[in-house]
Amino acid sequence: PEFSLVKAMMMTMRRGLPENLSKKEKMALKQLKNDPNLVIKQADKGGGIVILNREDYMQESMRILGDNTTYRILNGNPIENFKKQFSELLNKGFENKVINKDELDYLFVKSPRMAVFYYLPKIHKRLENPPGRPIISGIGSLTSNISQYVDFFLQQFVTKTPSYVYKHHGHQ
Known part of the structure; x- marks a missing residue:
């Protein structure tokens, strides 16, 4: 509900702005966005936009994910097991x-989404x-709300x- 309100406000504000393209x-831009051979990402630093060949993007993704010290292939989707454990932990906290x-x-996120991997190109x-x-x-994932909750208390x-x-x- 709050997101919808913010989105509606932004759309209203945008209508009053002059077009700059x-x-x-x-x-x-629309052609680039719809080209299946391209991937468009924000740069890791500097706020720039990077247009990559999809094949190169996939190759770098596989290189990153091939790091066995950081990532491993799972035999199945662990979400249901994690949900059960997380629910038990939260209920203990409540009790x-x-x-x-x-x-x-x-x-407790009742219908969590699987977290999604992507990367930002380090053009610097x-x-x-x-x-x-x-x-x-992890937006919409099992731990998304508790991440925000913990962040709130750690900010101080x-x-x-x-x-x-x-x-x-x-300034950046």
Whole structure:
């Protein structure tokens, strides 16, 4: 519900903005987006956009996922087993008054999605065949809500860590 509201507000605000692309430019972007031989990703640093040959993108993905110290092939989908264990853990937290009913309901994702792998090209390292920074997107996954929950409580400690660097809005 909140996301829909934000999306509606953004669409309303966007309508009032002047167009900054010509019709030709919009058509060119649409063609690139719909080309099955291309992958379009945000650059790892600098906020740029990178257009990659799909074959090269897949090759780098397989190189990253081929690292057996970090990734391994599973024999099946472990979600149901994880869901059961996670539910038991949350219920123990509720029974021991570590979390309340609202938190219990929020933290347990009833129909979780499988986390998704992709990578961001590190064009600051190399422009041709750039290495990739692996990302596992857990949006909608079993641990997505508890990640936000834990993050909320840890934020107060982040600024106190020696490695914390303050980023002023508009600067990276």
